[in-house]
Amino acid sequence: MTLQRLWAGALRAAALVAALACAPAGAQDFRDPVDQPFTVWPNIPVIRASDLGDYGQDRQIIADLHADKADPAKVAAALQAVDGLQAHHERAALAELGRSLNVQLIAELDRQARRINTRNPKLRFDFADITPEQLQRPSARDDLPSRVGRITLAAYITYTRLDGALVQATATLVKLRSGASQSFTATAPAPLLAEALARDLFDYFQGTRFTAHQNPLASAQWLTAAPGHADRLVSRDAALRYCQSQNAALPTAAELETAEAAGFYGGGVALQPAGVYHVQAGLYDTALAHDGAGRARPNHLASVPNGYYYCIRHAAAPTRAARTRK
Structure with missing residues (x-):
């Protein structure tokens, strides 16, 4: 043996x-x-x-x-x-x-x-x-x-x-x-x-036992780009149409920054190091040195494939009748 x-x-x-x-x-x-x-x-x-x-x-x-x-x-x-x-x-x-x-x-x-x-x-x-x-x-x-x-x-x-x-x-x-x-x-x-x-x-x-991070956008749901748009540059119009079809919207620059900071394993998203993403204010460029709104720039060509995207779906606010019942 x-x-x-x-x-x-x-x-x-x-x-x-x-x-x-x-x-x-x-x-x-x-x-x-x-x-x-x-x-x-x-x-x-x-x-x-x-x-x-x-x-x-x-x-x-x-x-x-x-x-x-x-x-x-x-x-x-x-x-x-x-x-x-x-x-x-x-x-x-x-x-x-x-x-x-x-x-x-x-x-x-x-x-x-x-x-x-x-x-x-x-x-x-x-x-x-x-x-x-x-x-x-x-x-x-x-x-x-x-x-x-x-x-x-x-x-x-x-x-x-x-x-x-x-x-x-x-x-x-x-x-x-x-x-x-x-x-x-x-x-x-x-x-x-x-x-x-x-x-x-x-x-x-x-070593120090760190407390687990809380998801900073726990009330929101992140959606990946459409299967046909995966890893492809698409136009702002195409991204908007798909997000709307999922009862969602393009994120703001602040929301995308917060999700990037949370990370893929912390309830957020993973962005490409030199990627450009559609947000509500235009394009969010991860290659820029600034954070948040400083990375956003206008998108003057809404019909040209020039960005990746995520969609965000926010939890529906309680109706007035539901708040009254509470």
């Missing part, structure tokens, strides 16, 4: 023990509760995935064979040598790199904590009853279910080699009590990989 399977089995057992004692909860931020540190199981399996950098070499070898550029006998001998190296490095990958990355990641997290002079880092590792020699060993993972009372998070890392010395790794943290997970990916030369992952983890857990 592989180390990965042993660890995965222990993790499932620990999560099951905890789940039986906990009632289901609503969706939360992975870092909740806010002021509580997380105790992490220090044994972090490091699992090697396929080396993406090798795929390019393999494809080139096959292409050369088909093009009669390579001697098949020499290629076969070379592939056998590569297979031998692959097997050697595969054994070394789990025996050496995994242990090194495990220890370096913890050391880098400690260094980040010292950098900001905090005595209460959000991620803490529990090494009770574990010797350094036991790291990356299945015997240490066998005790995980019995320690679920004091361990909050378990982790594992998968990595793949890219071109040259670059390595891409993904660290996944799992909450033992709920099964929730959070992953972090970093790409760096092998000696700097632990530092890159640690910085992402540290910033996520230790």
